[in-house]
Amino acid sequence: MEHVEWRKSSRSGTHGDCVELAVEPTRARIRDTKDREGGTLTVSFDAWRAFVASVPEQ
Structure with missing residues (x-):
């Protein structure tokens, strides 16, 4: 089984409305x-890089 390091979004709420991301090469x-x-x-x-670049900063 492969090891994937998942990270939770810093924008995730406290009510379980969370997104996790694993970035690989x-x-x-x-x-x-x-x-x-x-x-x-x-x-x-x-x-992914193009998506992140297209999201406006808040």
Whole structure:
């Protein structure tokens, strides 16, 4: 079984409305902390970087 280091978003609420992210050299994985076994969205690292760059800072 592979080891993946998940990190919870710093923007996550205290009510369990959380997103976790695992960044790897060639891809990024995103999952919901309320249902960790429910599935993972996997995108290329380049796609993740483009997404983050497109999100306005608050």
